[in-house]
């Protein structure tokens with residue numbers, strides 16, 4: 001279902017408009033206080049705007065006439081009426097950072113809750129719940145209680161529960177932020193699978209999430225859109241310096257191999273599993289500069305090593321950004337000094353398989 005959104009909230013300096021086509025995932029990026037949660041809360045019905053309108057698949061979520069961009073006239077030319085559809089009637093599911101499952105219900109009943117409360121027969125609700133549990137690779141946990149789940153398992157169940165209610169729009173509020181770095185890649189891949197073809201908005205601090213999950217990106221700062229467009233265009237060729245700073249990621253393209261990827265430069269990388277990418281397909285891996293290790297000698301025991309020539313060094317907060325080839329690594333100043341890093345020096349960049357987020361190129 002497509003979404004058209006425009007809203008102002010004066011007390012928060014919030015004035016945002018955007019539209020989202022059916023089946024697309026939009027990532028909202030921005031620093032603390034940019035207005036990301038405000039935007040989700042307006043759509044979910046937890047906050048009322050001062051003015052604006054949001055229409056999801058022809059249904060008005062809210063219409064508050066008065067301010068800039070808010071319609072004063074209805075389509076039939078009568079004065080527009082204020083409409084505030086209650087949250088439960090919006091067909092919008094909100095997935096929070098924490099899984100927020102019902103503690104007293106089993107996993108199966110947690111997932112069946114949405115369809116059951118919508119009046120679907122019990123047997124049918126259970127069938128739907130089992131289908132979604134299988135979809136998020138969590139069928140084996142159906143009789144457990146939430147307290148018996150790890151953070152990553154609970155988040156899988158929360159995704160199944162949100163989708164079992166068959167929402168027209170799925171809102172995800174930093175769904176990976178509360179998870180262990182070791183489990184985040186698997187959950188990210190699961191989300192990528194279930195978001196395919198689904199209308200969704202994901203709020204994140206993490207450009208990796210945007211790269212791997214979203215078709216389009218909006219960058220917010222202080223309640224305003226500073227840049228928007230297709231994910232790769234915005235994050236790889238940012239027009240706004242603010243976006244460029246946010247997008248500080250390494251990206252390597254190549255061809256999927258049995259265990260990872262062969263880069264365009266001919267380096268064989270070992271990467272985490274990605275079942276949806278068959279060998280031979282064009283793919284891209286994104287790696288954070290902070291996940292790259294820099295050494296003067298070839299590092300032993302690390303699967304991914306790249307021999308590069310150092311280009312330059314630049315202070316970046318508490319760290320030093322080391323640029324070599326097309327890659328950047330962030331290292332502690334003491335390490336940069338110990339390594340005697342000077343432009344033109346030969347260096348090795350290395351990273352663990354789990355540090356790379358692999359995704360199909362062109363999606």
Ligand SMILES: Nc1ncnc2c1ncn2[C@@H]1O[C@H](COP(=O)(O)OP(=O)(O)OP(=O)(O)O)[C@@H](O)[C@H]1O
Pocket residue numbers: 011012030031032033034035036037038039
């Ligand atoms: N309940 C509130 N009452 C008044 N102002 C608020 C409230 N919640 C947030 N704000 C203000 O609205 C602005 C946007 O905040 P919001 O929480 O939407 O940002 P955010 O991008 O989600 O930030 P974060 O990444 O820290 O979650 C900020 O200036 C914030 O101080």
